[in-house]
Amino acid sequence: MTTGLTLKSLRIFRDQSLLVALDTTVQAGEVLSIMGPSGAGKSTLLAALTGTLAPAFRQEGHVILNGRDVTTLPTEHRRIGILFQDDLLFPHLSVGQNLAFGLAKGGTRTERRAKIETSLADVGLEGFHDRDPATLSGGQKARVALMRMLLSAPEALLLDEAFSGLDPALREQIRALVFTRARTLNLPVVMVTHDPADAEAAGGPILKIG
Amino acid sequence: MTPSLTWVPRLTLAALVLPVGAGLWGVIAPLLGLVQINGADPTEAIDDLFAWPGLTRASLLSVTTGIGATVLALAIVVLILCQLHGTRALGWLRRLLSPLLSVPHAAAAFGLAFLIAPSGWVARLFSPWATGWDHPPDILILNDPWGMALTLGLAIKEAPFLLLMSLAALGQVRADQSIYIARALGHSGSGAWLKTVFPAVYRQIRLPVYVVLAYSMTVVDVAMILGPTRPTTLSVQILRWMSDPDLAYRLQGAAGALLQLGLVLGALGLWWVAERLVARLGKRWVEGGSRSLHLNRLRPLARGVGAVTALAVLLGLMGLFVWALAGQWRYPDAWPQQLSLRSWQRFAPQITDPLLETAVIALISTMIALALCIGSLEAESRHNLRPTTRAMALLYLPLLIPQIAFLPGLQVLLLQAGLTSGRWVVILSHLVFVLPYVFLSLSDPWRAWDTRYGTVARALGTSPNGVLLRVRLPMLLTPVLTAAAVGCAVSVGQYLPTLLAGGGRVATITTEAVALSSGGNRRAIGVYGVAQTLAALIPFAIALGLPRLIHRNRRALIPERS
Known part of the structure; x- marks a missing residue:
């Protein structure tokens, strides 16, 4: 079985014209950085990987994750996590409930609660379980969003300008946290960014499109 | 696999269109003899309708009160918006008027009646010291034969609706920038609003204005409370025919409903022509290059009109409230002797x-x-x-086709099918x-x-x-x-x-x-x-x-x- 995320002759068309064409494998623990001007189709590529492509687009080729062909699977069965520029924490849920939303099914109440508390402690957010996400700082929100994603036990991680909304000091810190976590969990990562510093920090292959 | 939901929009449209369509069919079919109603002859019904002595006056009342109320409501809204755009007064007005929007028409009409009747609050406040009245004067304010009270009541109730629709539209038309630029070119604030913002806003509130027109021409409950009595507006008379125990009158009512629909469509057409006319005059005004500096002088008037509109409904409701709690209340006292x-x-x-x-x-x-x-x-x-533009237009269909035009048909069909309502x-x-x-x-x-x-x-x-x-x-x-x-x-x-x-x-x-x-x-x-x-x-x-x-x-x- 091949591990990693393979984009096999993946081609995305808008109307009739080719927008993006990719044929590559992202190894487990590796970060593929995709750079390009706005409108080049970076976010569209990620939409194809999560299975949320708008109907104006057409897609050819296959997306293979750890040997599973996920090309036609609905988003919720792909096990591909995504982080956006905004934290997108569900505003009607507490911090802990947001994490519980992410946490894969199974386990008793106490076990689930323990897992959530552990992951909060992991990122220095002990005691934040019952907090309203709206009262958190930008960095705290970003960390909760990351942990929510990781608790769902994804097999790959997508980053859609995930660090663009953070100020420079925080940005470096969150970036390091995300990359370390992904590497520890051996996740293939596809990162879309317009910032060369992001790509540099990722240390993986860089692909320019558009 | 997720179940498809595409049938839901279709069902929704059907729930809107079918009753209206069936109702119109129920009005037209018996008149064409396609559906028989016992004891009623279509030709006779139409003859009877035209033989009714009040027909011309009732039809005319429907047109004058409907168009009058719509013009007045729109004028109030335009005056308020062009004069008070961006002021704190407008914010106040919005907060005051939003809750009034949901007050039922009948309650608002009763409230207004309690306010302006010869024995109402306004007369009591000025009596006897200013008017010399010891008992309610014998003047016809409510139910006046010209439908003025009805027109006024409708205008005051519909103005908040159009105002809130306009305020919602304002957010989408970059009003502030347009006004800013026009003022930099030397235009007065209100002139700038009328010349640059109003055309865009009106495009957005056009359907709501049509709804107000169709509604005001055909409303029944408000017309029963504030409107003329002999004859009533056409819609009230149609309801009387439809409620008559003699089933033969149902067909006459259906004929009246068809006439009412024709009047509304005619008035909408007339309005459409007037829109073009106003647009042409407006363009000429804009091209003339006047800076309309004098227009800003209308600001106090706009404040006054806004206040009166809001107060008329608010004080009216308060009047209802006080009467509901009134013990003995002698004329011309402004307050009841005791509350209970x-x-x-x-x-x-x-x-x-x-x-x-x-x-x-x-x-x-x-x-x-x-x-x-x-x-x-x-x-x-x-x-x-x-949703296509056509589907969105269908959404407005039940609001544009007057209730009094298709509901009688629904009743006729139910009767015909022997269904109990x-x-x-x-x-x-x-x-x-x-x-x-x-x-x-x-x-x-x-x-x-x-x-x-x-x-x-x-x-x-x-x-x-x-x-x-x-x-x-x-x-x-x-x-x-x-x-x-x-x-x-x-x-x-x-x-x-x-x-x-x-x-x-x-x-x-x-x-x-x-x-x-x-x-x-x-x-x-x-x-x-x-x-x-x-x-x-x-x-x-x-x-x-x-x-x-x-x-x-x-x-x-x-x-x-x-």
Whole structure:
């Protein structure tokens, strides 16, 4: 079985014209950085990987994750996590409930609660379980969003300008946290960014499109 | 696989279009002899209609009061907006008028009647010291034969509706920039608003203006309370024919309904022509290059008109309230000798059943409307459907085709089919009017929801239905409850559908209140009017309060104080 995320002759068309064409494998623990001007189709590529492509687009080729062909699977069965520029924490849920939303099914109440508390402690957010996400700082929100994603036990991680909304000091810190976590969990990562510093920090292959 | 939802928008459109279509068919078919009604001859019915001596005057009244009220309401709105754009006064006015929008027409009309009648509050305040009146003067203010009280009442009730629609439209037309630039070019603020903002705003509120026109020409309950009596407006007369125990009159009523529809279509056509005319004059005005500096002098007038509009409804409602609590109240005292709950105790037994009926009908029709709207909007986002302009126009169909034009046909068809009218028919007929308002209220916030929340939730392993139930609906709790409150208010206020679809056997607080209008028992009207207003306003209080309770610890979801 091949591990990693393979984009096999993946081609995305808008109307009739080719927008993006990719044929590559992202190894487990590796970060593929995709750079390009706005409108080049970076976010569209990620939409194809999560299975949320708008109907104006057409897609050819296959997306293979750890040997599973996920090309036609609905988003919720792909096990591909995504982080956006905004934290997108569900505003009607507490911090802990947001994490519980992410946490894969199974386990008793106490076990689930323990897992959530552990992951909060992991990122220095002990005691934040019952907090309203709206009262958190930008960095705290970003960390909760990351942990929510990781608790769902994804097999790959997508980053859609995930660090663009953070100020420079925080940005470096969150970036390091995300990359370390992904590497520890051996996740293939596809990162879309317009910032060369992001790509540099990722240390993986860089692909320019558009 | 997620079940397809594409049938929901179709069902929703069917719930809107079928009753209207069937009703129009029920009006036309018997007149063409395609459907037989026992003891009624189509030619005779049409002859009888034209032989009715009041026909010309009643038709004319329908046209003059309808067009008059619409012109007046629109003029009030344009005056207020062009003079008060960006001022604090406008913010005040908006906050004052928004809750008044949901006050049922009948209650507002009763309130206004209590205010301006010869024995009303205004006369009492100035008597006897200024007027010398010791008893109510014998002048015809209410129910005047020219329909002026009716026109005024409609204008005052419809102006807030058009104002709030315009304010919503203003957000989409970059008004501030346009005014800024026009002022930099030397135009007065109000001139700039009229020349650069109004055309764009009017394009957005055009359908609502048509709705106001069609409604004002054909309204029944307000016309029964404020309108002329001999003859009445055409719509009231049609209702009389439709309610006559002699079934032969039903056909005459159907003929009248068809005439009424023709009048409305004619008036809409006339309005359309006038729009073009005004546009041409406006262009000439703009091209003339005048800076309209004198226009700003109208500002005090705009403040006054805004205040009068809001106060007329507010003081009217207060009048209802005071009468409902009044013990003895001699003319020309401005306040009753004593306040008591006696009227409430007296009317409580007979008001309970209509109130329950009102609540049941409002809740069920709103629930159905809400389910259809949420289903349609969810289908729209799941299947990437975009409602066509035609579908959106169909949404306005039940609001543009007058109730009095198609509801009689529905009654004729029910009669023909031997079906008993009753609560369910009333609920379905209310649905026709509740649906458009619920949809219009919910669609904008629904579409404005950031779909990336959905993407994140799905990437976390949640199904589309899970996203809807666990993320989207909870996040949209406030707009959903507001839409529900709007739906309830619309249902509570319905008079004609309740009467005609219910065959006169379904008694709601509104039908009971309007039935009191001819009796002139002020305490009874006060009690029923207050009860009707509360029935419409309580859902809004719940829609405001419940999210604060459920999301009390969720700052991002508590609606801003506006």
